[in-house]
Amino acid sequence: MGWVYVNEISNYDGKEVTLKGWLYNKRSSGKIWFLIFRDGTGFIQCVVSRSDTDEKTFQLYDELGQESSIIVHGIVHQDRRAPGGYEVIVKKIDVVQAVHDYPIALKEHGIDFLMDHRHLWLRSPKQVAILRIRHTVIKACRDFFDSHGFILADTPIFTPTACEGTTTLFETDYFGRKAYLTQSGQLYSEATAAALGKVYCFGPTFRAEKSKTRRHLTEFWMVEPEVAYYDLDDNMKLAEEFVSYVVQTVLKERKKELEVLERDISLLEKVEPPFPRITYSEAVEILKENGIDFEWGNDFGGADETVISNQFEKPVMIHRFPAKVKAFYMKRDPENEELALGVDVLAPEGYGEIIGGGQREENYEILRKRIKEFGLSEEVFKWYLDLRKFGSVPHSGFGMGVERAVAWICGLKHIRETIPFPRTIYRLEP
RNA sequence: UCCGGCGUAGCUCAAUAGGCAGAGCGGGUGGCUGUUAACCACUAGGUUGUAGGUUCGAGUCCUACCGCCGGAGCCA
Structure with missing residues (x-):
């Protein structure tokens, strides 16, 4: 299946899709990790686990900082635990650009800092x-x-x-x-x-x-x-x-x-x-x-x-x-x-x-x-x-x-x- | 332009009454198979906006300047 946007993801339940966008946030639990992906039309959680993805993609956790640009290939999956109701079981991630030092952390910031950025x-x-x-x-x-x-x-x-x-x-x-x-x-x-x-x-x-x-x-x-x-x-x-x-x-x-x-x-x-x-x-x-x-x-x-x-x-x-x-x-x-x-x-x-x-x-x-x-x-x-x-x-x-x-x-x-x-x-x- | 507030680590903020500059997040290292701004342990990180002054001693008090924020006036 080809390139789709997050806001149309519910039409692809069970299908394999490609998403092109950016890494908003990530969380790791050792043998499984989650990335919050965004593409301008919405945000969606993607799941990377050893059982569904290749080793190279699994190792990307350490490389990908906030706002890294990535292309995600995976299977759309309805899941109550995911924010938004849908998530993507990742098969492979192509890294367009890995970012390590994005200045805006996911927390509160002062207005001067935000306006500068x-x-x-x-x-x-x-x-x-x-x-x-x-x-x-x-x-x-x-x-x-x-x-x-x-x-x-x-x-x-x-x-x-x-x-x-x-x-x-x-x-x-x-x-x-x-x-x-x-x-x-x-x-x-x-x-x-x-x-x-x-x-x-x-x-x-x-x-x-x-x-x-x-x-x-x-x-x-x-x-x-x-x-x-x-x-x-x-x-x-x-x-x-x-x-x-x-x-x-x-x-x-x-x-x-x-x-x-x-x-x-x-x-x-x-x-x-x-x-x-x-x-x-x-x-x-x-x-x-x-x-x-x-x-x-x-x-x-x-x-x-x-x-x-x-x-x-x-x-x-x-x-x-x-x-x-x-x-x-x-x-x-x-x-x-x-x-x-x-x-x-x-x-x-x-x-x-x-x-x-x-x-x-x-x-x-x-x-x-x-x-x-x-x-x-x-x-x-x-x-x-x-x-x-x-x-x-x-x-x-x-x-x-x-x-x-x-x-x-x-x-x-x-x-x-x-x-x-x-x-x-x-x-x-x- | 006028009035008021703020300025400390990359970010958000602490620091008794003038007395050893600290925490969380972010970064780094390690751990964890369902996390929700994940969590746990360890670690690096500082010319306290700038220039003077008071003091044995200034992040803290005083003066000037710079930057930002809010309000007034004016307006959408």
């Missing part, structure tokens, strides 16, 4: 589970929009100026002039939405803010839908359906991985529309009821978000923020000029903001005024203002931080494990 840490079961879930989250995002009539329209990474003029951007030399790495594709998506109706962009995003918290990376991925003729309510409906679809897809397709992560999925199972909707003012009331001294008009901090989201089992949507804490392009509430038609979605369990979005200002003169008020250059936003000059329509959208969503779904304390190679303020390697 991120390229190897990725091989451990929890990291593999997280990256599989990340894959499913990303695929679910795309499937959702693709099946709802959205067109993927990529937005540029190099931008001539700050999109919102608020955060610090990474500056690069662009053939002698300054260019910045994008902090959001939104403004460009507004242009593609006017061309295609319903669009989304999905790409890396960069923030040079010196944020040092478990919720921040300097490089992260965002998925940002934008829809022409959507108002704030349409937008919120889209957001709750979208988030629910992503969570339910992970629950359906990644049960094993969530078990590896020991994630309590009872709250995730409740993530279905409708989500609770509260106004900013109602959120402020919640804070006051919980004894927090909070002044109307400020933006919520991380601790505030946790208190608010703890009032709900599902993600909560907070809308109608004070306009002055939101970006210049936010449309004002016709019923109260002080409020912006923005919405944030806070994940439960203290995971904080996973989505920010809102309805955009579509009026040419008002938007021009806002650009001035925010001290931005009208020249730079000339193209953006054009969108309000030629067939302007109400439109809305939002952005979801992929890593924050993955951290929440996986139940991770820190966002850095949700991306293969995290970039934080003081870490550029590996």
Whole structure:
């Protein structure tokens, strides 16, 4: 029998197979030894005993250290004693590379050491589970929009100026002039939405803010839908359906991985529309009821978000923020000029903001005024203002931080494990 | 940038009140035919982040610097 992967091993009970992968761990009991084999699709115990294998293979115990690359030939065998229910009775092992000094032992390690060895840490079961879930989250995002009539329209990474003029951007030399790495594709998506109706962009995003918290990376991925003729309510409906679809897809397709992560999925199972909707003012009331001294008009901090989201089992949507804490392009509430038609979605369990979005200002003169008020250059936003000059329509959208969503779904304390190679303020390697 | 914490063997951590630098894991050697981060015995492994200072004596106290971690602000 030919090469098979661990995740399809149950189809080969009693058959002879070949597995290609790596040695995860080994245990010896003298005349019998066990190796835990991994190939990227799963882990399986293999049994090497004098009675079933040749002497040369049996002697390999001493040669093979953790993460040696090996090809195992043996017979698949259902056995209750094996983790996973199946094991392989080894007939022969081909050594691709014997390793003796793998740095990551099977025990607890400090985060600094693990991050220095991120390229190897990725091989451990929890990291593999997280990256599989990340894959499913990303695929679910795309499937959702693709099946709802959205067109993927990529937005540029190099931008001539700050999109919102608020955060610090990474500056690069662009053939002698300054260019910045994008902090959001939104403004460009507004242009593609006017061309295609319903669009989304999905790409890396960069923030040079010196944020040092478990919720921040300097490089992260965002998925940002934008829809022409959507108002704030349409937008919120889209957001709750979208988030629910992503969570339910992970629950359906990644049960094993969530078990590896020991994630309590009872709250995730409740993530279905409708989500609770509260106004900013109602959120402020919640804070006051919980004894927090909070002044109307400020933006919520991380601790505030946790208190608010703890009032709900599902993600909560907070809308109608004070306009002055939101970006210049936010449309004002016709019923109260002080409020912006923005919405944030806070994940439960203290995971904080996973989505920010809102309805955009579509009026040419008002938007021009806002650009001035925010001290931005009208020249730079000339193209953006054009969108309000030629067939302007109400439109809305939002952005979801992929890593924050993955951290929440996986139940991770820190966002850095949700991306293969995290970039934080003081870490550029590996 | 600000505030706080940490830095001891390859790794995770101990080390009374300033008084002989230690354990587990990993490595090495030997033992064991059903192990589950296997176990048992033995063994090697150290410029205590760096530079100064206080002291008879500093891993421990003081100063500066470096590195990392967390939080604030900002945000997804």
